[in-house]
Amino acid sequence: MLSPFVGRYENRCDGCLLPISGPFYSCSFCAFFLHKACAELPKMKDVWHHLCPEPLALVSDKAFECLECLNLYNAFAYECCGCETKICLPCVIALTPGARTYLKHEHPLFYYREHKGKCNACGNATRSAFWCKDCNFVLHMECFSLPITAHHKCDEHLLSLTDHNDNSYSESYYCDICEKIRDLNRWFYRCATCDTSAHVGCVLGNYSFLKHRSIYEEKDHPHPLVIVKKKYYYPDCDECGKPCEDVALECSKPECKYIVHWDCVAPNYLQSWWEWCM
Numbered sequence: 001m002l003s004p005f006v007g008r009y010e011n012r013c014d015g016c017l018l019p020i021s022g023p024f025y026s027c028s029f030c031a032f033f034l035h036k037a038c039a040e041l042p043k044m045k046d047v048w049h050h051l052c053p054e055p056l057a058l059v060s061d062k063a064f065e066c067l068e069c070l071n072l073y074n075a076f077a078y079e080c081c082g083c084e085t086k087i088c089l090p091c092v093i094a095l096t097p098g099a100r101t102y103l104k105h106e107h108p109l110f111y112y113r114e115h116k117g118k119c120n121a122c123g124n125a126t127r128s129a130f131w132c133k134d135c136n137f138v139l140h141m142e143c144f145s146l147p148i149t150a151h152h153k154c155d156e157h158l159l160s161l162t163d164h165n166d167n168s169y170s171e172s173y174y175c176d177i178c179e180k181i182r183d184l185n186r187w188f189y190r191c192a193t194c195d196t197s198a199h200v201g202c203v204l205g206n207y208s209f210l211k212h213r214s215i216y217e218e219k220d221h222p223h224p225l226v227i228v229k230k231k232y233y234y235p236d237c238d239e240c241g242k243p244c245e246d247v248a249l250e251c252s253k254p255e256c257k258y259i260v261h262w263d264c265v266a267p268n269y270l271q272s273w274w275e276w277c278m
Helices: 087-093 200-204
Strands: 024-026 033-035 057-059 077-080 086-088 110-112 130-131 137-139 148-152 155-162 188-191 197-200 226-230 246-251 259-261
Touching: 077 087, 077 148, 077 259, 155 197, 188 200, 197 200
Parallel strands: none
Antiparallel strands: 024 033, 057 077, 077 086, 110 130, 130 137, 148 155, 155 188, 188 197, 226 246, 246 259
């Protein structure tokens, strides 16, 4: 059923895994939500930046590493009918031809496959990037795809991606999650109501775009496993014996207490080998 967005809403879209905003569809029988735009995506799509001549087909619920931003996803994606590589929805949308705007930047941004500069969000060098020629504003694809808002247990409200500090208090330059100092030249997440500030990496973690409570088939276990995110109770991993903090795989059978770290059983190509900049 199509519903209007009426303010604060804590569920995420099952298509793009971003917080619900604007009109959305919801299932009356289960907790399934889709942005109106995600529900109306074409089943087949030609993408100019993909080198394979075959079209891309809309798929869902397959764990994959995005070809463009290198994040791990298991939500909606476009899969090439030829080479079978997959691109996440945020990257497909971001790379659709035309100008883009971002975080109230006053000038349009265009994507350049070859661009040597310095990313305004993370401070690292770029090889390809979104670039504003008028003021030399530069963003990596990964930084351009950062969620504008995100949830974290450190705050009851949505955290907003921010590119500057609103006050000059020294306390605002520390991360409220890891309690380490923040680089003032790097973007961060903030709750204006509670004055909570945190590193991008601390808020998102390594597996922010894996859909929780979705099924993951693991060949070495007789039952289907469910992707979960442990926040307060951390049972020991059945593989390595260490506490299962953050993202883990838990047996879908209540009588089976099997639980393992994602990295202990997922294949290497589905493990996060890099971290968001702090």
